[in-house]
Amino acid sequence: AQTVTQSQPEMSVQEAETVTLSCTYDTSESDYYLFWYKQPPSRQMILVIRQEAYKQQNATENRFSVNFQKAAKSFSLKISDSQLGDAAMYFCASILSSNTGKLIFGQGTTLQVKP
Amino acid sequence: GAGVSQSPSNKVTEKGKDVELRCDPISGHTALYWYRQSLGQGLEFLIYFQGNSAPDKSGLPSDRFSAERTGGSVSTLTIQRTQQEDSAVYLCASSLDGRQTSFNYGYTFGSGTRLTVV
Numbered sequence: 001a002q003t004v005t006q007s008q009p010e011m012s013v014q015e016a017e018t019v020t021l022s023c024t025y026d027t028s029e030s031d032y033y034l035f036w037y038k039q040p041p042s043r044q045m046i047l048v049i050r051q052e053a054y055k056q057q058n059a060t061e062n063r064f065s066v067n068f069q070k071a072a073k074s075f076s077l078k079i080s081d082s083q084l085g086d087a088a089m090y091f092c093a094s095i096l097s098s099n100t101g102k103l104i105f106g107q108g109t110t111l112q113v114k115p
Numbered sequence: 116g117a118g119v120s121q122s123p124s125n126k127v128t129e130k131g132k133d134v135e136l137r138c139d140p141i142s143g144h145t146a147l148y149w150y151r152q153s154l155g156q157g158l159e160f161l162i163y164f165q166g167n168s169a170p171d172k173s174g175l176p177s178d179r180f181s182a183e184r185t186g187g188s189v190s191t192l193t194i195q196r197t198q199q200e201d202s203a204v205y206l207c208a209s210s211l212d213g214r215q216t217s218f219n220y221g222y223t224f225g226s227g228t229r230l231t232v233v
Contacts, residue, residue, distance in 0.1 A: 037221070044225070044226045045208070050220075052218075101163075101216075103158075103217070103222065105150075105157040105158040
């Protein structure tokens with residue numbers, strides 16, 4: 001079985017500050033991929049960042065970075081220098097490489113950015 | 116098309132009526148997915164189409180839900196005898212080949228259809 005859990009329904013951050021969104025997952029397989037998606041009010045899901053499980057190096061995309069702890073099955077998203085446009089719902093998701101490409105999502109975290 | 120297109124954007128229907136939701140994936144994408152997002156919940160997998168293979172229907176919540184994909188392109192999700200608990204945003208996504216492309220790039224999502232059953 002493959003599960004993804006986000007335990008923070010809501011988070012808030014001051015503009016220009018840093019915030020970390022938590023995600024844990026559970027799988028018995030060793031080869032998988034992890035993603036963070038952003039969903040603004042427009043409802044369109046936007047891929048923020050991706051991590052391959054076999055890579056130890058944490059992925060980074062500009063102000064977005066992850067802390068991937070494979071042994072702990074943890075995959076947190078850090079947003080640096082938060083901007084008003086970062087306000088959205090964020091979803092953590094995973095795909096097993098043995099699977100057909102089916103993404104399994106967490107429950108989501110709503111991020112509020114305060115000016 | 117340039118992106119995944121879903122219609123209608125919003126749909127209000129009376130309890131007991133049937134509804135059809137449409138998804139037009141990116142041209143050339145062989146994999147197509149339907150997800151349901153209920154208020155305050157994550158995305159729940161419904162069904163997956165890959166080329167000419169039999170679809171993975173393992174996420175459909177009841178036999179009132181069905182989906183088809185004609186000609187390997189447009190997909191229609193049908194909900195019969197709608198219930199209030201069917202109210203949700205229904206998201207469609209596509210990827211080039213359903214496996215490696217998904218691993219590398221995830222999916223491309225549409226903006227969803229918000230279904231409200233009154």
